[in-house]
Amino acid sequence: MKKILFGLLIGALAACSNQKDVILQTASHAVIQFSKDTVRVREKDWTNVRGTGNGNVTLYLTDPGHQLNMRTDSMPSPVHLLYRGTEIKSGESMLVMDSVQLYCVADLPGLYEIDLYLTDRLGRGETKKLFVRCVPNTTASPSFFWRDLGSEQMQSWNYVFDASNTNKPDGTISEYHYSINGQEISTNQPVMYWTFHAKGDHKIGLYVVDDLGNKSVTLYQTLTIL
Template sequence: MKLALVLIAAVVMYGCSDKYKTIYSSALIPVLAFNHDTLHIREKDSLNITGWPNPILWVKSIPSLPVMHMMFSEPTGKVHFMYRQEPMRDSEPIIVAGDSTSLYCHCDMAGVYPVDFYLLDQLERVSTKQLIVNCLANDKARASLSVSFVDSSRTDNWAYRLDASATSKKYGRIYGYYFNVNGLPFYSFDAFVDYVFHARGEQKISVFVKDDLGLHSDTVTAKIVIP
């Protein structure tokens, strides 16, 4: 009798084990997919001033299964991801909500960084995919300056427009225009400044700009002569 019970238990256990293996082997393995296999971002742009290059990574699981965990590995520590406004930590998993998850990415230094992502499903199977983060160096703005006559109807007043609007920058924004007229420095948020001179002769004007990351452009100069 005891031997029969042992045999029955063994058959049941073997049957369950075999059934588990069948379920395990037949279940679809979720695969990671990105909206971009290469993510182009600008160095030190943690606030995403411009929105371009686009720092949002959309991660999708195919098929979508409930209660999956995802984590990433990046050895340099210079690439950072935010999930629901909270920083993700290297090799610490987060729960994937739904079939698509958005991650915000920023980077400390220009370079090309491979980042490995791992997706763990309910059966503890792991799917991996590599993302390339192309972190672009912040470009220096190219300042421009033109000076045009406006008015001289008032005695000993010569009005000119200082125009730095042709200043160019590929990434980011210009956050200030720093003019200098005959050694007198002043700041302007706008690219246009109307300036009144009160003396004849040669006038020296210069300008440089500063971008959203605090990088200065080279200084450009111009000269005018008021006869």
């Protein structure tokens, strides 16, 4: 009797093993696909300040309807991967389904590789590399012009200065620093108004500071009031 029961147990185990093998062979494999294989970002751009979407990448997972585990190992130290504003730490797993949008940040210029591992419900794994190309932050090029607003009082000449043509293609300008005859005027707006009280030549300077705190060169021009 014991031999019969033992035989039945061995048979059941073998059947389960065969069934598992069949499931593993016939079930569709989870596959990772990227919306772009190389993500191009500007250094230290944590907020995608210009709204270009350059740092965004979408992962498409071909095992819909089932939760999958995704993790990254050996993340390059200058690179950060964010999901819904939260950084994914190296070696940390997260549950994903269908598609996931991530945001890449890099602290230093260079080309980096991120290995993404996807594990399906049957424990099978899929690996794919994501490349991150980080370019240096460019220095802004200051530019400004002025317009005569006329004179309302004796010995008063009103002018408006406009620096909205300052060139900063990969970021934003956070500060405008004018100097008028050596007097410093700082503002976070490109337009500034000023009243002169003397004719002659007036030395006007401008430098700007971008969203990463980098300072431009100073541009000088001479305004002449006749």
